[in-house]
Structures are given as C-alpha cells and as structure tokens.
Amino acid sequence: MGDIMDALRIDTDGSVVALSWPEEYAERRETVRTAVGGSADAAIYHRRAHLHVHGNGQAENLPMNLATWVLASHWRGVEIPYGFHGPAVVTGPQLTGLDETLAGEVLAMCAAVADVRAEWVTRLPVGESQARAELLAAARHAVAPPA
Numbered sequence: 001m002g003d004i005m006d007a008l009r010i011d012t013d014g015s016v017v018a019l020s021w022p023e024e025y026a027e028r029r030e031t032v033r034t035a036v037g038g039s040a041d042a043a044i045y046h047r048r049a050h051l052h053v054h055g056n057g058q059a060e061n062l063p064m065n066l067a068t069w070v071l072a073s074h075w076r077g078v079e080i081p082y083g084f085h086g087p088a089v090v091t092g093p094q095l096t097g098l099d100e101t102l103a104g105e106v107l108a109m110c111a112a113v114a115d116v117r118a119e120w121v122t123r124l125p126v127g128e129s130q131a132r133a134e135l136l137a138a139a140r141h142a143v144a145p146p147a
Contacts, residue, residue: 007091007098008106009035010071012063014114016107019089021097028095035089037062045075048102050091057085067113070139074109079132105143112142 006021007028019035022028032040032052039055051072054062062085071090073080090106092098098106116138125131 007032007035007089008103010065010067010088010090010106010110012065012085012087014067014110014117016067016110025095028091032089032091032095036087038086040089043072044093045072046102048092048099049075050093050095052089052091053084054086054088058083060086062086066117066135067110070113070135071106071109073136074139074143079136108142109139112138 007019009017009019011017019031022031029040036052036054036057038057038060040052041055042050042052045051051068053065053068054060065084065086065088068084068088069080072084090098090103092102113135116135120131125134
C-alpha cells in the first residue's frame with residue numbers, strides 16, 4: 001500500500017481536485033459536505049475507500065457525474081444501475097486519508113472518462129448502453145497492470 005494523501009473531489013466535468021484534509025473528524029465531515037454542495041451520503045464500493053455523494057443531487061437537478069459512476073461501477077465489478085449527481089468526494093474508510101495507490105487509480109479512471117467524453121464531441125456513441133460500455137472499458141484499460 002502507498003502513502004496516505006488527502007481526499008479527492010470528482011467534479012461533474014470529470015476533473016479531480018485534492019482537498020486539504022483537516023485533523024479533526026468533525027471538520028472533515030464539513031469539508032466533505034462543502035465539497036459535494038450539501039448533505040453527503042457515504043457509500044462503500046471499495047474496501048479501502050468511501051465515496052461521498054450529494055444526498056439529494058438528482059432531486060436538485062445537479063448534473064450527472066459520469067466519472068463517479070464509472071469509478072463505483074469499476075470498483076463494484078458490475079454496472080451500477082443508478083447515477084450519481086453533483087460532485088463526489090473519495091476518502092479512505094471512516095474519513096481517513098486516501099492511500100496513494102488508490103488515489104492514482106481514481107485519477108487514471110477520471111482521466112480516461114475525460115478522454116472518452118472529449119471524443120464524443122466529434123463522434124457520438126451509438127447508444128446509451130454502448131456509451132456505458134465504452135466508459136467502463138476505458139477505465140479498465142486505464143488501471144490495467146502493464147503487460
């Protein structure tokens with residue numbers, strides 16, 4: 001396992017921002033709440049990470065966060081049948097820092113999603129299921145061990 005780093009915020013455009021991580025647990029909770037823009041629900045899709053998402057993002061018409069969906073689907077090993085709306089935060093378990101290896105995986109998958117989305121500007125996917133498959137394949141490729 002790598003070194004410990006701070007938390008990462010995944011914005012709806014797929015960009016990733018490192019968050020300064022306070023020492024106190026209550027301050028960490030507030031940092032997550034501020035980063036997602038409201039009440040935050042924690043979900044576990046990986047044993048070494050918690051994914052914090054806006055608790056009411058869809059009802060508030062926040063944009064879909066494709067990078068977060070890809071990350072959760074990849075970690076779970078299945079295509080998640082629901083979306084995530086608004087910014088998300090990835091931390092270690094129980095609001096601890098995120099280990100460097102996992103942070104690298106988050107960054108690689110988000111970059112892969114951004115690349116696919118950039119391609120879609122000039123080449124639309126055939127349909128929604130093909131779009132999902134393309135995103136998931138790009139993420140798998142981004143974190144695949146070197147041959």
